[in-house]
Amino acid sequence: MIRNIAILLAFQLLGETLARGAGLSVPGPVIGLGALFLTLLAVPGLAARMRDTADGLLAHLSLLFVPAGVGVTAHLALFAESGLVLAAAVIGSTVLAILVAVGAFVLTARLTGAQGDE
Numbered sequence: 260m261i262r263n264i265a266i267l268l269a270f271q272l273l274g275e276t277l278a279r280g281a282g283l284s285v286p287g288p289v290i291g292l293g294a295l296f297l298t299l300l301a302v303p304g305l306a307a308r309m310r311d312t313a314d315g316l317l318a319h320l321s322l323l324f325v326p327a328g329v330g331v332t333a334h335l336a337l338f339a340e341s342g343l344v345l346a347a348a349v350i351g352s353t354v355l356a357i358l359v360a361v362g363a364f365v366l367t368a369r370l371t372g373a374q375g376d377e
Contacts, residue, residue, distance in 0.1 A: 263312035266305075270295040 274291025277283065283290070299306040331338065338345065
């Protein structure tokens, strides 16, 4: 398991190094994840070996959200004071993001001449 976590961290380091070294606007962990994905496709034995470690990390993923929960409880007074405005901002930005995504999809479909029946 330690070796598998070291592999995951090595890919994250690789991604960070590429992102910062090349001045890319893509986050390093995303680049590392892409490189890991390509490696797992190329070396199926590695994917099988890392499966238990990945399942273990995913099973405990909720632990990563503990700091956010602590932050919320530390600022309860702020949420009580501005909770309605914050909720409106979150809901409004979500709806706006969905509408922009739909608009981009429709525009792309029109530009590529895609048919809805395909």
